[in-house]
Amino acid sequence: MKTLLILWTLLLAAVLPAAAQQPLYIVNGKVCDDIRSIPPDDIEQVESLPADEETIARYGAEASNGVILVTLRYDSPARFPSDSTxxxxxxxxxxxxxxxxxxxxxxxxxxxxxxxxxxxxxxxxxxxxxxxxxxxxxxxxxxxxxxxxxxxxxxxxxxxxxxxxxxxxxxxxxxxxxx
Structure with a gap:
């Protein structure tokens, strides 16, 4: 049990700092957890905002590591009319x-x-x-x-x-x- 607790603590120590250093991603005006799934060809513009007082005042505490604003070439992606991909x-x-x-x-x-x-x-x-x-x-x-x-x-x-x-x-x- 003690070994499991130590492993859990080490895992949290490794994961939390990495997660805490993530910038806030905003895609087409909406907060997004991850932008890795966005095809590069769909991106029209990317703007990086520093983690300064103005940015934090505008976007909240989540912006304490900066903000990445992503503008896509579209507001909503193309959709395939099927029940599957x-x-x-x-x-x-x-x-x-x-x-x-x-x-x-x-x-x-x-x-x-x-x-x-x-x-x-x-x-x-x-x-x-x-x-x-x-x-x-x-x-x-x-x-x-x-x-x-x-x-x-x-x-x-x-x-x-x-x-x-x-x-x-x-x-x-x-x-x-x-x-």
């Missing part, structure tokens, strides 16, 4: 047997203001068969609800990563070394 929706529509070798396709896509999606870049493809099937499923997907900025639909981008069969690791590439 875009990636899982596409993965369900691609036929890839569990006995096949694992393969991955990573694509950058653009959502137009009218909600249509277009693939703009192939970032990775380990199997052309899977790539063709993913591109077909993407082309047949329903329109998105576009991102909005000041009440107007705006263009946005995203990245689709599909690895099938799910849970199966990709094969390692063999390298031949001649000495």
């Amino acid at each position: 875009f990636g899982s929706y596409i993965a369900r529509r691609v036929e890839w047997d569990s006995d096949e070798v694992a393969a991955r396709v990573v694509l950058r896509y653009r959502i137009a203001p009218d909600g249509t999606l277009s693939v703009v870049q192939e970032l990775q493809s380990t199997d052309n068969r899977l790539k063709r099937r993913v591109l077909k499923a993407v082309s047949e997907a329903p329109r998105w609800e576009p991102a909005m900025k000041n009440g107007q639909a705006v263009e946005s981008e995203g990245v689709l990563s599909i690895q099938l069969p799910e849970g199966k690791p990709l094969p390692r590439h063999m390298e031949l070394v001649i000495r």
